[in-house]
Amino acid sequence: MPISSRPSAPLIAMVGSTGNQGGSIVQALAESDRPYRIRGLTRDVTKPAAPKFANQGVETVNVTLSVENANVVQKVFKRADFVFVVTNFWEHLDPNREADNGKMMVDAAKAAGIDLLIWSTLEPVSNISKGKYAQVGHFDSNGQITAYARASGVPLLIVQAQWYISNFLLSDAMALTKEADGSYTLGLPVGPDTIVPVIDTLHDYGH
Template identity: 40%
Template sequence: MACKKTITVFGATGAQGGSVVKALLQDKSFAVRAVTRDVTKPAAQKLKEAGAEVVSADLDNETSVKAALKGTYGAFVVTNFWEHMDKDKEVKQGKQIADLCKQLELKHVIYSGLENVQKLTGGKLEVPHFDSKGLVEEYFRQIKVPMTSVRLAFYFENFLTLCRPQKCQDGKTYQLVIPMGDIPMDGISVTDLGPIVCSVLKNPSEYAGKDIGLSADKLTIRQYAEIMSEVTGKTIVDSKITPEAYIKLDLPVVQEMNSMFLFYHMRPDRNVALTRKLNPNVKTFKQFMEANKEAFKDL
């Protein structure tokens, strides 16, 4: 283990970081330093048992973040906008990590980034959880840290929670309430991120400095609904809701989600072929549904 290059993985007990730690440990090309706030919780202990070095750090505490990065070859960096819903705070956390990566001379950073939508649209559209990451991407480049940005598509997992099929008035049919019209929407399972990050880390000359848009499937909402119907045996359809109607719904973070879907209307760059090259086992939406069929049995 001592001769292996070490990768620091932030958010190691979360969805993205957890997938990365798992893939790196299975691949065995790197030693893994898993970062979490509470090293005593069961998820952290499991990582230790699996072979990771588990350390405590808080993204708001510079000293702890520096200690987590010290002496490592590279890092996987993810920040969590949804934890505090504060764009400025996420930018501050990201820039601080970038500064420390520069100071400690890390050789390759994989950042879970997204586009700066506000900048791309000339201020016509704001998606705070995208814009914050876009600003951090720009900062990494500005201070010349060797960084690859991996930009995830819509999580398939959102169909289990925020975008779960809703029962129609007839009590028999269900609908997906997503304002995309007939525009295809890229999607991916967050669990498939880890092997992608591992591939990127193993090929720095090919991917350092690049922005990689990740996607496992490009489907219309009607196509997502048809696959869900096929797998669950329920009748699930596209509600065909418009952005104007969607934003008036009483849903969690509806403004943020509506802005995100409007950005998806612009078809941001997400590359299915490259995603499959980096992780040949990435799940299609149908494979994801079949693996998660039990989650829909109560529909």
């Protein structure tokens, strides 16, 4: 069903609407048999997905989702029924900044009185490993945001993406190397019998 503009349709504020996760969700909602209004939030309206979604009826909003911009974030979350939040550690590589920005969005969602906050997160590796693996900062900062969101009392749904299968093609750290016998070697420290969940994020995450 096409994206709706009717006030009776639920309004979803979508963080990262031009990215892999947010973009996938926008597309899935556009293909749903239920009407939705979508407010797509992006820091870069020049991305190809922005005009594409705008032409489909998405209200595209250019916004920087940072602590310094908290008042603006509260405004764009206002009157939303649902808010989808994901952080972008790779934009700045600072776990503390990521945690602060995530907590700010939790506060903004709670202040907006939304029906549900959908939070895309990662597990706190330091806690799970009892400190053995303490250098995976973006996992731990996500864990901080999760704990904060749970304690805040905001209606909360936690989701987790699997490994982006696109990373095997696009990331040097995860690149698959073809061996002489035709097999492939994964450039990450996992055993040959390790089962790893993967997902074609752009096409399948929204579903």
